[in-house]
Amino acid sequence: MIRRLKATKLTENVRLMENLPINKRYYTISEVARLFDVSIPKLRFWEENFPSLKIERDKSGDRKFTRKDIEHLQMIYELVEEKRLTLEGARKYIKNKEHKIQENAQYIAQLQQVRAFLLVLREKVAETGKEDSEDELGEEYPISSAP
Numbered sequence: 821m822i823r824r825l826k827a828t829k830l831t832e833n834v835r836l837m838e839n840l841p842i843n844k845r846y847y848t849i850s851e852v853a854r855l856f857d858v859s860i861p862k863l864r865f866w867e868e869n870f871p872s873l874k875i876e877r878d879k880s881g882d883r884k885f886t887r888k889d890i891e892h893l894q895m896i897y898e899l900v901e902e903k904r905l906t907l908e909g910a911r912k913y914i915k916n917k918e919h920k921i922q923e924n925a926q927y928i929a930q931l932q933q934v935r936a937f938l939l940v941l942r943e944k945v946a947e948t949g950k951e952d953s954e955d956e957l958g959e960e961y962p963i964s965s966a967p
Contacts, residue, residue, distance in 0.1 A: 846876075846884035855890065856897055866896055869907050872914050 840847070840855075853860045867873055867883075873892055875883045885893075899910040 840887070840890075846886060847890065849883045849885065852885045852890060852893065856893065858897070858901075863893070866893065866900075870896060870911060870914065872911075872918065 847855075849860050849863055853863055856863075867875055873889065873896065875885060875889055878884055895914065896910060899905045899913055900907065905913065
């Protein structure tokens, strides 16, 4: 029963996030606490314990939460409050997720290079004709047969 209430709470939080004013760049800690229905000290605690959460501060030292910060807090909320992960488990999950994002970016860059090569190759084939290009390609890029 408690988990169901928590899930409903998060669904309501997501709806609230969608209703946040788009033209507003920063949100106060009290606005964010109301959004997630958690205490202000809990938000401060999460900020201290999750190095990936970097909240900017204004000249007077007040925290300024961006939409990106709120999305990150939503992930922390799901991991800690709903999935009941420990703080260390949630940190590892977030760190692993960030690592996967970087790894995927590398794969995307490699695939873009392959795509560019294939586009150049297609142009060469179109220019020289199919029979001539097969001979040239065979010498430059031998195709190995798959087992």
